Amino acid sequence: VLFKSQLQKNGVEHQLRREIEIQSHLKHPNILQLYNYFYDDTRIFLILEFAARGELFKELQKCGKFDDKRAATYIAQLCHALLYCHEKKVIHRDIKPENLLLGLNGELKIADFGWSVHAPSSRRATMCGTLDYLPPEMIENKTYNEKVDLWSLGILCYEFLVGKPPFEMENVNDTYRRIIKVDLHFPNHVSEGAKDLIRK
Template sequence: VELLGEGLFGKVHLVRHVPTGHAFALKELRKARLEASRQQKNVINERRVLYAVRHPFVLRLYRTFRTDAKLFMLLELVQGGELFGVLAREGRLPVPWAQFYGSCVLSALDCLHGHGFVYRDLKPENVLIDADGYCKIVDFGFAKEVHSNRTFTVCGTPEYMAPEIVLGKGHNKGADFWALGVLLFEMVTGRTPFANEGDDQLKICHNIVTGKLSFPSVVMGEDGMAVTRQVVRALLNKSEVHRLGCGKRGAGEVKAHAFFDGIDWDVLIDKQLE
């Protein structure tokens, strides 16, 4: 019906199922470009994860098909824009907004982890807003099945990388909880915690490993900021062993934090929050 977007590897089209009129997003990928950039594995990863996981806050994949030159993925259509756009427009978000969006993301991560996957690419650009205002995480090219093992691939966006990724120590699901902490910080402050203006990637990585977490004074007096600082500090513990979410209860530890008081997780998943 129309072109929604175009990237290095292909295009995304808005398409309609003629008998029902239902709209979908059709991702069209050129095999030659994927092979030239060694991105085939990422596409296979994304397909495997999306077929395995069904969750209201994870983008749904309906089917895939191919021709000699192209791969196609028929996906759920989400047209509310990215969380990145919300942050660009608003500057920073009130704590209740951060709690709501953070709850959606945490619920999605909990589901992924329950299936043995680590996401490894959480950032505002990969969080879409649906027609009801809820979040959906997208782009699972870096996702990996780990269960209780560790993986050593360095991947993701530098500002969101956990220290254990930067140091090449191997990582697991704790890297996603670190990234959630970065996301919460960015939502309430308007910037990421370890990247200052003009910093290159090497400096950002150095800050992640050695820098101290501090909140800008402009947000310190806002309602709910005390408990927000607590949960962010707990998620951004440089020691994976002591990081919130890295205990036996996993995401349940994070859900039980006072920051998420008032969230009925079943009602959230049913998209019935008022």
């Protein structure tokens, strides 16, 4: 349930409209299904698929980090979903653990299409997403395409295996600098195969 007053206060009515438009057209086992919506004078009701096991973020916090097998399973599911989105010319632009939910059987579901965009032209210039997951081209205000989701996939894979994102620093500008330089360091426990995938 969303309150119209809150949406107006934060100036995100357009964002919600776009989110509903995009998510209602996506049908994939690893994307949270938006079945329908309705509204009254003060509220908007979204009828969403129930993700019985909740947020992946909480699961990651509980475990600290995931082993290779679990991380690989989630990354593979996310790849299938992103491939599907990109074929439909949808760029998510905000892939991070907080926007991923888990279904009844522990399968990954992409949720929260609030930052997503349908971009048949494929070149965008809006700065959006979450700091630790921002790709260099967004920070440098360059145009970008669906590859920004692939960058996030690499960041996510690192966070699954290490427990925190790769470029995280106390200071925002230091984080930006590390992202632009792709200043990437791996703890010893990360396997060669995982390092290779993340670097790519």
